[in-house]
Structure formats: C-alpha cells, structure tokens
Amino acid sequence: MRDTSGTTTSTKRAAHRFSRLSVVIAMSASALLSVVGPAHAVTAKDPLPADIPDYQAALNAVKSTDVRNAVCRFLRTPVPSGGGVGGPVETIPETAEPCQGLPVFTIKDPLARNEIAPGFVEGTVQPLPTEAVKLTQLVSSLSTTVNGRNATVMLAPTRGGGWHLAAVRDGDVDAVYAGKATAGTLVFTEPQIRGWYQLKLTTVEPLNDQARQGLGGQSAVSLGDYQKLVKARYADKLPGTDYDTKGYSSGYGLQSRADDAWPSTLLLAGGSGSALALAGGAVLLRRRRSARTH
Template sequence: MRNAKFNNAAKFTAATLIGGTVLMGGNAAFAAGPSSDEAAAAKVASSAAAQQRIGQFFVHLDQHNRGQVTNQAVPQAAIAAKAPKLEGAVHPVYSLNPEFVKGTPNAPVAQFAYMAVGAKSATGQHATVWLTKSGAEWTIMNVISGTEEAVYPAKADGGQVFTEPQIHAWYRLKDGRVTALNDTAKTSVKQGVTVGSYQKLVHGRYADKLPGSAYQRSGKLGGFSPTTGVSDRTPDRGPAPVLLALGAGGLVTAAGVVMARRRRTPGSY
C-alpha cells in the first residue's frame, strides 16, 4: 500500500480535516498550466534541493516499511545512496470541480489541482512529486509513494484526465464522454457515460456535502464506496478514502484527501 510524505503530512491533513477544504492557491478557477509552467515545475523538481528531499523521503520510506520511526535525522550518505531520478514528464493533474457537482451552467468537469512527476530511487522505489504554484514560483507540495498521479495524467490521448479523489477514481474526458482509467472508476461509469450522466452521478454523491450542508456541520468525514455509498475498508487499500466537503467556492484538494487516506502511522506517514 502507498504512504503519504512524512514531512508535515500530519499537520496538512489535520488542517484539511478541520477546515473541510483547502483552496489551492486561493483561486477557485484554476486553468491548465501552460507549457512554460510545466517546464518551470520540472526545473524545480530536478533541483538539488528537490533531489535531497526526494532522497530523504525514500530513506524514510525504508524506515517505515521496517516498522521504524520516521522522524529521525537521515544521514547524508543514506540520502545520496538513493540517487533519485525523475521519471517521465511533468503533467498537470485535474480534480473534480465542485461547481460541476453543483450543476453550475457551463462549469468544467474538472479543474487544475497541481503538477506531478514520477521519481525513482537507485534501490527501485517509486514516488510521485507534487508541485503547486505560490506567486510566480513553483514549489514541492508533497512527495508520496507510488506513481498514479504521474502515470494516469499521461493517458489523456487527446482528452483530459482527471481524478475523483474522494473515491480514488481516475477518468478520461474526451468527445463528451467520461471513461474509466482504473478499476474504481469502472465501478462508477462501466463502459463510459456522457458528461450529463456523470454530472448526475457526482451530484447525487456530493451535492449534500458541499459547504454549509448538514453533513459538513456535523463533522462527518467518513469513507465512501462508489457501489454502496457507505464507508468501505478493503485489505489492499488501507483506510477508507476520506470524503471531505467540497471546497467553499473552490476545490477540495486531492492532496488533502489522498494524504488523509494514505497516512497510516500517526505523526509520520
């Protein structure tokens, strides 16, 4: 199973759970980052500081897998031995748009959330680096194990790939249809559905969980199964995905959802 980045993950997740939403950069209407942004994000991800951070993550991942505490200092030699390298290109990651869920006319299905690029250690571990823009600068927001956020966005095939992070689903939007890219998405849309049908689907799932709803006020932050609509735990996925209230005029960040879902050891991962 995959685990969230050790550095500040607990604090970020807690803030997300308390607030119900984290607005990415304070802007509710992100557009796709242009190629210049992708190049700038790639430059940051390949910097010496980033390689240090990714290498440290891989060392901590080893410690976590051995059942050791992961908040201890990491020797520079251990970081250097990981010799992380980026894999593939930087891609924008899109996430389900709460305005689309509401049924706002002409609202896009998904909106830009962050940039992602894969990384690999010299010992064969894989991770994904998430980058967000602060002002004019791109910064590393998170590093997580696994490669989904780097691999799926590369499958656009002339369309747009987006995630419904509340249920850990990945879709392709192309020619007015939403089709599945992973098994969870297939549970939702099977062989594919029209945009209108998908809107009805997610409206039914989340419309009563938007800001100001009784759901949000009650503080209910539970798992969600696309099949049953109730909390679900499965051995191969760990804790049930956390379903947060969709953002107050903005996006509930995939980052907060995924970190909450993947963090398994309090205070570390």
Template sequence: MNTRATGAGLLVTTALVLLGALPAAAEELPSAPTPEQAASAPRTLDTLSRFFARDGASARTAAAPRVEGASVPVRFLSPDFVAGKPGAPVARVEFRASRAVSPDGRKASLWTVRQPGGGWQVVNIATGDDEIRYAELGHGFVFREPQIDAWYVLKGAKVLPLDEDAVRAVGRNGTSLAGYRERVVRAYGDKLPGSSYARKGAAGGYDAPAPASHERPAVAAVGVGAGLVLALTAWATVRGRRAGRRA
C-alpha cells in the same frame, strides 16, 4: 500516524485529515521558473533521497533519485461542476505532478504548485506515480474523483474509466457527461462547501466502503507551500494514503 477516509463521500474533510498532520519543522523546497526545474532542483533531489531511504528501505547514499519526463496537470472533480454552475468544467487543475524514480525502481510523485509571487514549488511527495501513470494512460483530459479514488478520461461528451474504481462507478463503457454529473450530484450534492453537512463539520456520512486495492503508503508534505495544496483540495479527501513522516 495512520489516516484513512471512513467513507466514500467526504467532501469537507479538514486539511489535516486530507494529507495528515504536517511535520512540525517541514522543509521548504526552492521555487523555480517551471515545475520541472522545481522537481529536479538539487535540494529537491536531496529530500527525495531521504524520502526513499525512510524506514531503512535503502541507504541514503544508494538512493540518489532521478526525475523522469515532463510534469502533468492533475485535475480533481470540481465542486462547481457538482453544484451545476454554468460553464464549470467537470474537473479543475489542482497541481502538477512529476515522476521521481529511485535506483531500485520505486516511484514517487512530486506535487508542484505555482507560487503567488511567481515560479513553482514542490509542496508534497507521495509514494507511487498514479498521477503521471493515469495521465499517460488517458492521453487527454484525465481527472480524478478522489472520494472513491477513481480515475477517468473525458472524451468529447463521454466519461470513460481508467481504473477499476471508475469502472464500478460508471461501468466499463463509461457514461455521458450529463449522466456522470447526475451521479456525482446524487453522491455529493448535499456535501459541498457551505452545505449543512459542511457546517456540521461532519467527517463521514457516506456508507459505501472504500476499496483497499490502490493504497499509497506514504505522503510527506514539505514546505510552507503545502498549505496551498491542502487549501486547494480541502473539499475532497484523498483516500488510502497514510500520513508520512518528514522526508
């Protein structure tokens, strides 16, 4: 199944479009006291082996992966910031991500969320390591504007670009936080949850074409906890990711 955003401002895309339909019998991965322990649990590594071995890319026996380093917080542009709620930060943490590496060097990102009863659980595996790579590059308050797949770092009261999509949005020298808010209000202010756009169930409506330079070709939602990630990010589409089959 191929799922692609048709516009750059899809704030109310449904959860199924966001990450693709969940597998009918998704595997639930174990909870652990920390994101790192959840990411490196034996069952998680076994699921990763199957993820890397999908489509015959490599034999499962040769795809024993490893998890590298600490997890990082992944922040998305906050609808409260767009709506102008007093004190709202520009972005909020949606999940934590850990980098997984296969023996042949391919990378994946493990998305981990805190469970209501305590502990952390891996709920998604995405091809590539954008989440960790941009966190390392930015060295600070890094966040993503998922509608255009742009990554930024907040330095004081200035929003600086970390990739070409962000450069196209705010210029190579960035913009002030106030200037950035003006831009996202123009782009998304009428598409927030509760808007007439949302009530219509619109799945498009923004004319800017989605650039094709940062596609991530596979996502596998795992576990019943995947619904939590979908709910957390249901206001914003994840561009350029294809729905993945069960890992």
C-alpha cells in the same frame, strides 16, 4: 408590400443561437486539444505546455536540489503500515547528503493532475469540458524505482505565480494516469473514490476499477449523466459542508496553501495513511488518521 420584419427577427435569433453554439464548441475543442501528453524534455523546438501556467517554474522546481533531497529523504525513510491516531513519532537523523548511496534517478517532467470541479459537482455549471474539470496540481514520477520503491512529486500553485513542492507520495499512480492524456482527450480524477477517467469530447470513460464502479459498471457515459452521478454522490460533501469540515472530504478545491516561498513544513504522504513531515531540519515520522474515501 409584404411585412418581412418577423422573418428578419427570426433570422437574427437563429444566427445568435448559432454564434453561441460555435463559441461553446470552440471552447470545448480548445480545452480538449490543450492537454498534456507523456513527460518529455523541453527544447527550443518543443514549446512549453500551453495549458499549464508557469510551466518553466514547475520544471525548475522538480529539477531543483531541494526537491531531489526531499525525495531522497522520503525514499530513505520506511513508511509505517496501517493507519491509527496517536501512533509513535520517530525522529530521523538529518543527513547532509540525503541522496548519497541511493541509486541514480531523475524526476520526470511534471504532468497536469485534473480533478472534477466544485461547480460541476454542485450542478451550477453546464456539463462542458471547460467547466467539468480543473487543474489542481502537477505530478512527477521518478525515472526508475529506487530500492524497489517509486514515488510521486506533487507540486501546488504558488500565490503570484509559479509552483512549490506540496508532497511526495508513495507509488506513481497519479503520474501514470495523468500520462494517459492524449491530443483530443482529458484525464481527470474523482478523488473521493480514487477513480480515474478519460474525457473524449463529451463522453466519460473509466480508466480503473474504481471509476468503473463509479459509473455503475458502464463502459462510458455522457458528461451530463456523469454530472448527475457525482452531484448525487458529493453535492453535500463539498468544501464548507459538515462532511468537509469534519475532515472526511478528499477535497475538490485548489490547494489552500499559496505562499510565495517554499513551505516551512512539508508533508510527505506515504501509503496507508502514513506521513512524513520535514520540519526544522529534522524529519519526523508519524502515523495519522487515514483519509476517508467514501
């Protein structure tokens, strides 16, 4: 009788490899198909985005009076131009009705803001969509400009579930790019260079000039090649490295703050390295050092 044990073993190994490959493909497809599209109203017939945990809490946050008042205070306060350390601090009088007299606006539904993941940058994980990016924040822009100015509400995850207001930022760049995600694609940012990319299966395509420069002028690269690029650029700049501890890093981890309540001091990030801080009912306007982007 012919010995078929070797053939049987080989067949089992091939089946095992195929099974593992199927799992990887399924995970990648699931990650790509669970992206967030453009902002929209949520109804009973329109389920909440499955890829954003506690999305109803995020909706409640951006529609709350506290967040709206914070945005109004931000829009009422002129942001100083330029960076610099030790600039003057100006106290802005507290207003009982911060939105009074401002044009009517609404805050759009939150969108996912994805960043390249630390493990992907470090090169300790495979170049797969499920490993390459992670959800770090949610962003919401305004329905219209207010006195010629737009703003973006940024939400951070709260410990134990939910979302809280992390910042209000000048402009709507984050929300505009986050809104470019479609069924079958992921959009993510490389924060160090302010580059925005679209991930189609395992192909990375640039969405802005910074991203095109980050790819060396190429119109697209494989996810594996992109991993090599960011590893070379940032492996020595991850959280915990000298680059990070000295305050140069734009960050690749989740927000460190994860309180169960609204933050008592809220950073409102303005343009050109300026910031607004709401503290103790008074609004303080100060200049701070511009974040390094290289």
